[in-house]
Every structure is written in C-alpha cells, then in structure tokens.
Amino acid sequence: xxxxxxxxxxxxxxxxxxxxxxxxxxxxxxxxxxxxxxxxxxxxxxxxxxxxxxxxxxxxxxxxxxxxxxxxxxxxxxxxxxxxxxxxxxxxxxxxxxxxxxxxxxxxxxxxxxxxxxxxxxxxxxxxxxxxxxxxxxxxxxxxxxxxxxxxxxxxxxxxxxxxxxxxxxxxxxxxxxxxxxxxx
Amino acid sequence: xxxxxxxxxxxxxxxxxxxxxxxxxxxxxxxxxxxxxxxxxxxxxxxxxxxxxxxxxxxxxxxxxxxxxxxxxxxxxxxxxxxxxxxxxxxxxxxxxxxxxxxxxxxxxxxxxxxxxxxxxxxxxxxxxxxxxxxxxxxxxxxxxxxxxxxxxxxxxxxxxxxxxxxxxxxxxxxxxxxxxxxxxxxxxxxxxxxxxxxxxxxxxxxxxxxxxxxxxxxxxxxxxxxxxxxxxxxxxxxxxxxxxxxxxxxxxxxxxxxxxxxxxxxxxxxxxxxxxxxxxxxxxxxxxxxxxxxxxxxxxxxxxxxxxxxxxxxxxxxxxxxxxxxxxxxxxxx
Numbered sequence: 001x002x003x004x005x006x007x008x009x010x011x012x013x014x015x016x017x018x019x020x021x022x023x024x025x026x027x028x029x030x031x032x033x034x035x036x037x038x039x040x041x042x043x044x045x046x047x048x049x050x051x052x053x054x055x056x057x058x059x060x061x062x063x064x065x066x067x068x069x070x071x072x073x074x075x076x077x078x079x080x081x082x083x084x085x086x087x088x089x090x091x092x093x094x095x096x097x098x099x100x101x102x103x104x105x106x107x108x109x110x111x112x113x114x115x116x117x118x119x120x121x122x123x124x125x126x127x128x129x130x131x132x133x134x135x136x137x138x139x140x141x142x143x144x145x146x147x148x149x150x151x152x153x154x155x156x157x158x159x160x161x162x163x164x165x166x167x168x169x170x171x172x173x174x175x176x177x178x179x180x181x182x183x184x185x
Numbered sequence: 186x187x188x189x190x191x192x193x194x195x196x197x198x199x200x201x202x203x204x205x206x207x208x209x210x211x212x213x214x215x216x217x218x219x220x221x222x223x224x225x226x227x228x229x230x231x232x233x234x235x236x237x238x239x240x241x242x243x244x245x246x247x248x249x250x251x252x253x254x255x256x257x258x259x260x261x262x263x264x265x266x267x268x269x270x271x272x273x274x275x276x277x278x279x280x281x282x283x284x285x286x287x288x289x290x291x292x293x294x295x296x297x298x299x300x301x302x303x304x305x306x307x308x309x310x311x312x313x314x315x316x317x318x319x320x321x322x323x324x325x326x327x328x329x330x331x332x333x334x335x336x337x338x339x340x341x342x343x344x345x346x347x348x349x350x351x352x353x354x355x356x357x358x359x360x361x362x363x364x365x366x367x368x369x370x371x372x373x374x375x376x377x378x379x380x381x382x383x384x385x386x387x388x389x390x391x392x393x394x395x396x397x398x399x400x401x402x403x404x405x406x407x408x409x410x411x412x413x414x415x416x417x418x419x420x421x422x423x424x425x426x427x428x429x430x431x432x433x434x435x436x437x438x439x440x441x442x443x444x445x446x447x448x449x450x451x452x453x454x455x456x457x458x459x460x461x462x463x464x465x466x467x468x469x470x471x472x473x474x475x476x477x478x479x480x481x482x483x484x485x486x487x488x489x490x491x492x493x494x495x496x497x498x499x500x501x502x503x504x505x506x507x508x509x510x511x512x513x514x515x516x517x518x519x520x
Contacts, residue, residue: 029219033212042202055208063218127197146191147198178189181197 025069028078029062036079037062040086046143047090049132057093061085083148084158087140094136130180137161138173145170342430345379347406355399357428359407366410368395373412373426375434382432388424390414400517403486404462410434411445411519420448420455423514425464429488439466439491443482447514449505456512464491467511469503476504479511 037058044054065072065081072078131139137159144155145166156166208214347359355363358377365376373386396413403409407428415422423445427437439445443466446455454469454477464484469477479501483494503511 029215030212033215037211038205038207041207042205045202045205046198051205054205055211059211059215059218062215063222066215066219067222127194127201131198142194143198146195147202149195174189174191174194177194181189 021070025066028069028075029066032065032078032082033062036082040082043083043143043148044086044090046128046131046147047087047140048093053093057089058086060089080154080158083144083150087144087158091136091140127177127181130177133180134173134176137165138169138176141166141169142173142177342433344407344429345431350406351401351404352399352406352408355408357399357408357410357434358432359428364399364408366397366399373410375410375426377432380432384432384434386426386434386436388412388414388436392416392421396519398517398519400459400519402459402462402464402516409486411514411516413519418448418450420446420450421514422446423457423519425491427486427488427490437486437490439484440493443468443484443493447512449510449512454512456510457514457516458511459516463494464516469512475506476502477512479503481511 040058040061041051041054044057045051048054048057061082064085065078069075072081131142134142140159141155144150144158145152148155150158152163152166152170155170156163159166159169161169345359348361349356349359352359353361353363355366357364357366357375358379360377360379362378364378367374367376368391369385371388371391373388373391375384375386376382377384392413392415398411399408400411401408409428410426412424412426413421414424425437425439425445426434428434444455445457445466447457448455452471452474454467454471456467456469458465458467464486465481466484467479467481469479471477480498481501482498484491485494503509505512
C-alpha cells in the first residue's frame, strides 16, 4: 500500500478551529476542482478503461482529500495528494474488477459488453489501446512521467517504489509502446 | 523500429484524452459525497468510541488482580442430627448425645458434642489468616483472646486425617511433619506444613525467651501448643492453643476456677501435667509454705475446649521440697 508522505496525526482541535479548517477545506476543494478536475479525470482515463469509473475515482479522491484536509502537512502539495489518491484508487478499482471478472458469469456470445458504450470515446485512440496492453506498473510509470509530467522521484513516491524501478518501468513501457505504435507515426 | 520519443508520447497521450469531458454535475456529486461522509462521521466516531470504551473496560476487568487476602472458607459439612447416644458418654457427662457430626476420626470428644470428622480436606490457599477467636469459658485467667460461646466449633473447618496417633514431635496439623511456631510481639505465628498457611493468634503476652511445647494432649494425632505467656512471682502462666480444623487454631481456657499456671508463690501453688490423654491441673494451698493440700482436677480436651472429668477432684498432701512437686508444667518439653 502506498504511503503518502507528509500526512501526520494532528492534535484535537476546538470547535472554532475545526470550523476554520472546514471552511478552508471547502475553499481549497472548489479551487482544486476548477483547476484540476478535468486533468485528473484524463489521468484516470489513462490508468482505467471506463470513463464512468474514472469520474467516480476522481470524485472519491476529492472527497477523501477534503476529509483529510486538517491532517495535510503541506497544503501546497494538495494536487500531489490528489494525484496519488487517484492512482491508488485506480489500482484498487482495477484489483476489484479483476476479482469480479474472475467470478462473473460468462456473457452470451451475441451480447454486447455493457462497457462498450463507455469506452467508445477513447477506443479510437490507438495509443490508449496500446497503453491498456501494458502491465499495470509500466502503464502507471509511463502515464505519470509523460502525461502527468512528474519527475522520476515524484512518480516513485506515488507508485510506492524506488526511482530505479520507475526508470525501469518507464523504459520498458516506452519500448513496448514504440513497437505497438510503429504504424501510427 | 525507431524508438518513441518522450515528447511524442506526451503529445499522443494528451491528444488521446483530449475529447474526454467531465460531467457537468461532478462538483455537486463531490459536495454530496462530502455531506454524506460528514453525516456518518459523528455516529461512526461515537460508536467507535463506545466500542473502544467497552473493550478497555473488559480488558481492565480481565486483567485486574483479585484481592490477595480474600479467603474462601471451606464450607462446613452439614450438621446431621443424630439420635444415637453413646451410653458410656451419656453416663460420664452432662449434655452428651447432643447435636453434632458423626465422629469418624480418632479425635477424642468430651462429654459435649462429638464434632470430629475424619475427612481430609486440603486447601490451596497460602495466605495468612487473621487472628482466631478462643473457645473459652467465661472469666478465665489464661485466655488472653476474646471468648466465644461453646459450640462455635460447629462452624470450624473439618479436621484433616492425621497420619499418626499420637502426633509426631512438633506436629500440630497431623501431617507427620513438625510445624513452625514463631512469635511477632504478642502474636503467635503457626506455619502449617500441610499447606504452608500461616495462622496468627493474638495472646495477651508471650514470655521471652520464647518457651513453648507441642504436646498431643488428647492423643488425636494433632499436637496442642502450650506457650508460656507470663512469668512473675515464681509462677509461670501458659496458654493452650488447640488445633480444631484445617489451618484453624484457637486458644483454649480451662474451666472457671482453674488456671494454666505452674509454680509456688507463698502459700499457694499450682501446676499442670499431661498424662493419659488428659490434662491434670493441680492447685495447692499451704499454711506454712512447705506442706500443701493439693487438689488435682482432670480435664478432657475436645473441640469444645477443656472440660472437667466427672467425679470429684482428687486431693492429696505434698510436702516440699522432700516430695516430688506437682507444681510444675510437665507437658512434653515444657519446663
């Protein structure tokens, strides 16, 4: 499980201090929503394959960060916390879906997938298709490095692995994508 | 195959997700989620707090040590009324054949109630018992402890089975091993080897150096403890401690008019002697300090205390110092 750096337990606050924190969290939430919500949904879209799920994950991340606002050590890094939460929730969602798929009854041969409509927006992009075929860690590394424009250290912190691992995942992901997208360029 | 440039990959990824638009009511959904979370927060925190408090209370109750001095007295066997009357007992003393337990052990009982039980009972406790009360007649001189009415032995724990009759040397609890007797001020401490229980008995005084003897006066397999309590004017006073039940001893006083003393003081003298499973108390008076008229009373020891045997006390005359003096404590190693 990824541990977010900068989180710390805080002492109990008075009611007045608590309401100040709540007001601060509301204002920060609005600002973060206006500035970053769409980009976070797009980040989630690169990690997941269902637009509906992507929005759920991002909204859940906003709710969690708002609830933990009083415990944030460095509030300037709220966006980083949001990104990390999105990545963690996307991972959990994928894990849950994997378990659900293992136990789901097989669909009828002619029946269309329920997710087909939701995918339609992004399915056209071959790069998305190629990205989906990558292993999860490689996909995360590529997305965080080349879409979210994060440094290797930041990506390592979000993924919960070492910088060297991020380098390796990124390199392998890039090579795999190169082969898959050869015809696109 | 040419490698994919990072910039190119960034462009491809950006273009791929460019068409994605967020739903217009996303902000409202986030607010609704926050409100929902806030609504549940207080009840959940309250419930969690209560659960924690309950767990802590349970843990405290579970790990709290029990009071160290709490003792559970063994239940006394039920009193079974009997219609059986021993004709020999009936003829030797008043009140014989009264209520009492069936005597199965070798404990010699007096003319009163037969209360001895041969059932062995062990106790796992190793704690120290408080001061015991005495079984005594009123107006006694040698009983320093508070008195209790006759018959209180009914509530005493049953006697264990002695390993030998009479008891071995210094064996009070009848397990064949010598028990340890010590003093603490005016408190007598008896440590029973049977279960390592220390019993404390308060006396009015204890002479120093400590002088005591364990004698199985009644031959029931449990030694009686004679302790010198005073030594003044040539007369020594003694207290008789009787083992009446598991880890239970009492101070026994002689009947009214008799004392557990030994020595000559002017024209009066007294003495005690353990003989034939009885205790003999001699008291003498003189007019010249040498020739004493001696009255000897035979006492029988039972759970009810010391009781005088039937018949008139024996009388004799002793001339001191030529005759053998009956005015000494001749019980065991007592001197």
